[in-house]
Amino acid sequence: xxxxxxxxxxxxxxxxxxxxxxxxxxxxxxxxxxxxxxxxxxxxxxxxxxxxxxxxxxxxxxxxxxxxxxxxxxxxxxxxxxxxxxxxxxxxxxxxxxxxxxxxxxxxxxxxxxxxxxxxxxxxxxxxxxxxxxxxxxxxxxxxxxxxxxxxxxxxxxxxxxxxxxxxxxxxxxxxxxxxxxxxxxxxxxxxxxxxxxxxxxxxxxxxxxxxxxxxxxxxxxxxxxxxxxxxxxxxxxxxxxxxxxxxxxxxxxxxxxxxxxxxxxxxxxxxxxxxxxxxxxxxxxxxxxxxxxxxxxxxxxxxxxxxxxxxxxxxxxxxxxxxxxxxxxxxxxxxxxxxxxxxxxxxxxxxxxxxxxxxxxxxxxxxxxxxxxxxxxxxxxxxxxxxxxxxxxxxxxxxxxxxxxxxxxxxxxxxxxxxxxxxxxxxxxxxxxxxxxxxxxxxxxxxxxxxxxxxxxxxxxxxxxxxxxxxxxxxxxxxxxxxxxxxxxxxxxxxxxxxxxxxxxxxxxxxxxxxxxxxxxxxxxxxxxxxxxxxxxxxxxxxxxxxxxxxxxxxxxxxxxxxxxxxxxxxxxxxxxxxxxxxxxxxxxxxxxxxxxxxxxxxxxxxxxxxxxxxxxxxxxxxxxxxxxxxxxxxxxxxxxxxxxxxxxxxxxxxxxxxxxxxxxxxxxxxxxxxxxxxxxxxxxxxxxxxxxxxxxxxxxxxxxxxxxxxxxxxxxxxxxxxxxxxxxxxxxxxxxxx
Amino acid sequence: xxxxxxxxxxxxxxxxxxxxxxxxxxxxxxxxxxxxxxxxxxxxxxxxxxxxxxxxxxxxxxxxxxxxxxxxxxxxxxxxxxxxxxxxxxxxxxxxxxxxxxxxxxxxxxxxxxxxxxxxxxxxxxxxxxxxxxxxxxxxxxxxxxxxxxxxxxxxxxxxxxxxx
Numbered sequence: 001x002x003x004x005x006x007x008x009x010x011x012x013x014x015x016x017x018x019x020x021x022x023x024x025x026x027x028x029x030x031x032x033x034x035x036x037x038x039x040x041x042x043x044x045x046x047x048x049x050x051x052x053x054x055x056x057x058x059x060x061x062x063x064x065x066x067x068x069x070x071x072x073x074x075x076x077x078x079x080x081x082x083x084x085x086x087x088x089x090x091x092x093x094x095x096x097x098x099x100x101x102x103x104x105x106x107x108x109x110x111x112x113x114x115x116x117x118x119x120x121x122x123x124x125x126x127x128x129x130x131x132x133x134x135x136x137x138x139x140x141x142x143x144x145x146x147x148x149x150x151x152x153x154x155x156x157x158x159x160x161x162x163x164x165x166x167x168x169x170x171x172x173x174x175x176x177x178x179x180x181x182x183x184x185x186x187x188x189x190x191x192x193x194x195x196x197x198x199x200x201x202x203x204x205x206x207x208x209x210x211x212x213x214x215x216x217x218x219x220x221x222x223x224x225x226x227x228x229x230x231x232x233x234x235x236x237x238x239x240x241x242x243x244x245x246x247x248x249x250x251x252x253x254x255x256x257x258x259x260x261x262x263x264x265x266x267x268x269x270x271x272x273x274x275x276x277x278x279x280x281x282x283x284x285x286x287x288x289x290x291x292x293x294x295x296x297x298x299x300x301x302x303x304x305x306x307x308x309x310x311x312x313x314x315x316x317x318x319x320x321x322x323x324x325x326x327x328x329x330x331x332x333x334x335x336x337x338x339x340x341x342x343x344x345x346x347x348x349x350x351x352x353x354x355x356x357x358x359x360x361x362x363x364x365x366x367x368x369x370x371x372x373x374x375x376x377x378x379x380x381x382x383x384x385x386x387x388x389x390x391x392x393x394x395x396x397x398x399x400x401x402x403x404x405x406x407x408x409x410x411x412x413x414x415x416x417x418x419x420x421x422x423x424x425x426x427x428x429x430x431x432x433x434x435x436x437x438x439x440x441x442x443x444x445x446x447x448x449x450x451x452x453x454x455x456x457x458x459x460x461x462x463x464x465x466x467x468x469x470x471x472x473x474x475x476x477x478x479x480x481x482x483x484x485x486x487x488x489x490x491x492x493x494x495x496x497x498x499x500x501x502x503x504x505x506x507x508x509x510x511x512x513x514x515x516x517x518x519x520x521x522x523x524x525x526x527x528x529x530x531x532x533x534x535x536x537x538x539x540x541x542x543x544x545x546x547x548x549x550x551x552x553x554x555x556x557x558x559x560x561x562x563x564x565x566x567x568x569x570x571x572x573x574x575x576x577x578x579x580x581x582x583x584x585x586x587x588x589x590x591x592x593x594x595x596x597x598x599x600x601x602x603x604x605x606x607x608x609x610x611x612x613x614x615x616x617x618x619x620x621x622x623x624x625x626x627x628x629x630x631x632x633x634x635x636x637x638x639x640x641x642x643x644x645x646x647x648x649x650x651x652x653x654x655x656x657x658x659x660x661x662x663x664x665x666x667x668x669x670x671x672x673x674x675x676x677x678x679x680x681x682x683x684x685x686x687x688x689x690x691x692x693x694x695x696x697x698x699x700x701x702x703x704x705x706x707x708x709x710x711x712x713x714x715x716x717x718x719x720x721x722x723x724x725x726x727x728x729x730x731x732x733x734x735x736x737x738x739x740x
Numbered sequence: 741x742x743x744x745x746x747x748x749x750x751x752x753x754x755x756x757x758x759x760x761x762x763x764x765x766x767x768x769x770x771x772x773x774x775x776x777x778x779x780x781x782x783x784x785x786x787x788x789x790x791x792x793x794x795x796x797x798x799x800x801x802x803x804x805x806x807x808x809x810x811x812x813x814x815x816x817x818x819x820x821x822x823x824x825x826x827x828x829x830x831x832x833x834x835x836x837x838x839x840x841x842x843x844x845x846x847x848x849x850x851x852x853x854x855x856x857x858x859x860x861x862x863x864x865x866x867x868x869x870x871x872x873x874x875x876x877x878x879x880x881x882x883x884x885x886x887x888x889x890x891x892x893x894x895x896x897x898x899x900x901x902x903x904x905x
Binding site: 072073074200201203204205206207208209210211212213214216217219268269270273337338339340341386387388389391418420421636640641643644645646647648650651669670671675676677678679681682683684685 | 755756759760763766767770771772773775776777778779780782783785812813814816817818819822826829830833835836837838839840841842845860863864865866867868870871872873874875876877878879880881
C-alpha cells in the first residue's frame with residue numbers, strides 16, 4: 001500500500017468497540033473492565049424480520065448497524081460499515097456496528113463458508129436502503145417537498161430551497177420499527193463512492209497497540225480462572241484421581257469432576273495452570289487403541305462401507321481413448337491450528353448464564369449450551385468477541401461449552417476457561433483425511449474423451465449438533481455422543497465441494513463416497529472438500545495436459561467458456577508472465593484455476609518454485625493470483641484474505657499432517673505439527689482483484705485454498721521431474737521423488 | 741514483591757518468582773499486548789523485549805527479569821499517537837486476526853533497533869521464531885520494511901539537526 005488509508009485512524013480506534021447502546025460499567029476496585037465489556041440489551045428484542053433489528057438511528061442521527069455475523073480478522077465489520085454508509089450517503093467514520101450477540105443482533109447462524117458479505121452484507125444493504133427511503137419520505141413530509149427532490153449528504157436531507165432535516169430529527173416514533181424489506185431499492189453501483197474504495201479496517205489499531213481486541217483480553221470483575229484436564233485420548237476413561245492434594249494448592253477454589261470430565265478453578269491464572277498440571281499428574285486413565293494410522297487409514301477410507309452420491313453423470317459410451325491417466329491423490333488430517341488456544345468466559349448470575357465465546361455463531365452456541373447445562377434458551381445470553389483466527393470449526397465452540405459447564409458449577413463469579421496449546425492441537429476437530437482417484441482418457445488429438453473421478457471423505461461438518469457437538473458433553477457421567485454423519489445431497493456442501501471439475505466435458509462421472517465414521521474428530525476447515533478436490537482436479541488437469549503434450553493453461557482454456565473464468569486466467573498469466581519456455585532442472589512453474597463451490601469466487605494462481613536438491617526444501621520466489629468475487633466491497637480486504645489463503649494453503653500443502661498412533665493424537669504442539677515459518681514464506685505474493693460492480697457479492701475467504709495447493713504441486717512436479725500426489729509435499733518426499 | 745521495569749515504568753507485583761512474565765503482564769498488570777499462544781516458546785505470540793532483545797515471555801520467570809528493561813507493544817505508542825512500527829502496520833493493513841501481531845512487532849522492533857536497514861531476507865530470517873496462522877507474512881514484512889525506512893529517515897533528520905547546531 002503506497003498511501004495511508006483514508007480513514008481517520010485515531011477517531012476510528014475510539015469507535016472500534018462501541019455502539020450507541022454500548023454502556024460500560026465498573027464495580028469499584030474489583031478490576032479494570034474493558035469499556036465495551038458488557039453492552040446492555042436495549043428495548044428491542046432482535047427479530048430478523050424487523051428493520052430496526054438490523055439498523056438503528058439515535059436522536060443525534062448516529063447510525064448503528066447490527067449484524068449477526070462475526071468478525072474474525074476477515075474485515076467483516078469494516079465491510080458492513082462501508083455497505084451501510086454507501087446506501088445512506090454517510091461518512092463511514094461516523095457509522096457504528098454491533099455484531100453477533102443473542103441479546104442485540106439478528107440471528108444469522110454461523111459465519112462460515114465465505115458467506116458473511118455474500119448473505120449478511122445483502123441484508124445490511126437492504127436495511128440501509130430501506131432506512132434511507134423511510135427517512136427520505138419523512139423528510140419530504142416535514143419539508144413539504146417530494147422526497148425525490150431531496151439531496152442526501154452526511155445524514156442531512158436538503159430540499160431545493162435549502163431547507164434541511166437531519167436523520168436525528170426524522171427518526172422519532174419508532175420510524176424504523178417496520179418489517180425489513182429485502183427488496184429495498186438499492187443505489188446504482190455507478191454512483192458508489194464508499195463500496196469498492198479502500199478503508200482502513202476498524203479492528204487493526206487496537207490490535208497493534210495493546211488495546212482490548214480479543215475475548216482473551218476481557219477481564220470481568222471478580223473473574224476466576226479455569227483449566228480442563230483433558231483425557232489423553234478420545235476413548236479414555238478416568239479411572240481414578242486423588243483431588244485432595246490439588247485442592248490444597250494456593251488459589252484453588254474448586255476441582256470439578258463429572259465422570260471423566262475434570263477441571264480446576266483458581267483465583268489466579270497461573271495458579272490454575274499449576275493446579276491443572278498437578279491434577280493431570282494425579283489422574284489415572286484407561287485407554288483403548290482404537291485408531292488406525294496412515295497409510296492403512298487411506299485403505300480404510302476406500303474399503304469401508306460408504307454412502308455413494310452421484311455428483312456428475314454425463315456418461316455415454318466414451319469415444320475410444322488412446323492414452324489414459326490413472327492416478328490417486330491423498331490428503332492427511334490437517335488442523336486449523338489457531339495461533340491462540342480457545343478461550344471462553346461463563347458467568348452464572350441469579351439463574352441466568354452469560355457466555356462470551358469466539359466461535360462462529362452466538363445463536364447456535366446458545367442452543368447447544370441450553371442442552372448442555374439444561375437451562376432454557378431465554379435464560380442464556382451468548383456474546384461473540386473476536387478471538388484468534390479460527391478458519392472454521394476449531395476449539396472455540398468446545399471452550400464455550402466448558403465455560404458454561406464450569407460457570408454453572410461455580411456460580412456468582414465469571415469463570416474464564418483458557419485452553420492450553422496441547423488442548424487445541426489435540427482436541428480441535430480436524431479437516432478430514434481424504435482420498436481421490438481419477439481415470440481420464442484422451443483421444444489421438446489430445447482431447448479428453450472420458451473423465452472419471454471418485455472422492456472418499458468423512459464429513460466436513462459436525463455443526464450444528466447441539467450439545468452433542470461439544471466435547472464437554474462426551475466425558476460426563478451422563479455422556480452424549482456425536483451421531484454418525486449422513487451423506488449430503490450433491491450440493492457442494494461437504495467433501496463433495498468442487499469435486500465437479502470446472503470444465504466442459506462431454507463424458508464424465510464424478511462420485512462422492514461419504515464415510516460415516518470419524519476415527520479422529522473432524523469438522524469444517526476453511527474450504528471443506530474444495531481444498532483436496534481442487535488439488536486433485538487441477539493436478540490431474542496438468543497430468544492430462546502433459547500426456548496431451550499441450551501447455552497446461554492453453555489446455556484448460558479449451559474446456560472453459562465462462563468469460564469471467566477466462567478473465568482471471570488471463571489476468572494471472574499476463575501478470576505472472578506465463579511462458580512455455582523451459583526452466584532449468586530444480587525450478588518449475590505451476591498454474592491452477594477454480595471457481596469456489598462452482599458458484600462463488602473465481603481464482604487463478606500461478607507460481608514459481610525452486611527446489612534445493614540436497615534437502616528437497618521448496619523455495620517459492622513468487623505467487624501471482626487473480627480473484628473475481630463479484631462486487632468488491634473492500635478490495636484490500638479481498639487481497640488480504642486471498643494473500644492469507646494462499647500462504648495458509650501453502651503451509652498445509654508443504655508441511656502439514658496430523659500425526660497419531662493407534663491410541664493418541666501425537667501432534668500436540670508446533671514441533672510435532674510444524675507449519676510454515678517466515679523463513680519459508682513465498683517471497684512475493686501478488687493478488688489482483690477484478691471488481692464487478694453491480695454483480696452479486698461472491699465471498700472471498702476460502703477461494704484460494706485449492707488453487708494454491710495445485711499450483712504448487714504442478715510447479716513442484718515440473719521442478720522435480722516427478723509428480724507428488726500425497727499431501728503434504730514435504731521436503732523428504734520431494735527429495736525422494738527427485739532421486740527416483 | 742518483585743519490582744519490574746516495564747516500558748520505562750517501575751511496577752511492583754506480588755507474584756511467585758517462578759511465574760512466567762506473560763501471566764504477570766496480562767493479569768497482574770492487565771496489559772493486553774503479549775499473548776498466550778503456546779506456553780512453550782514455540783510460536784512467539786508472547787514476545788516482548790528484554791534489554792533490547794526479543795524473548796518469549798511465556799517461558800521467562802519474573803525473577804530473571806528483575807531490574808531489566810522490559811518493553812511491550814504498549815511501549816511503542818498508542819492509538820492516538822502510534823509509534824513508527826505501529827503506524828507502518830496500520831498503513832500496510834498488516835493484520836488479519838491480529839493475535840500474533842503484537843509478538844511479531846516486538847521481535848521486529850528488536851531487529852530494527854539494531855538494524856533499521858534490515859533487508860527483506862534479514863526480516864524473514866529474523867521473524868522466523870514467530871508464527872502467523874492467517875498468512876499475513878507478506879504484509880508483515882512490508883510493514884517492517886516501511887517502519888525501518890521511517891526510523892532511518894527520523895535518524896537522518898536527528899543527525900542533520902544535530903550537525904546544524
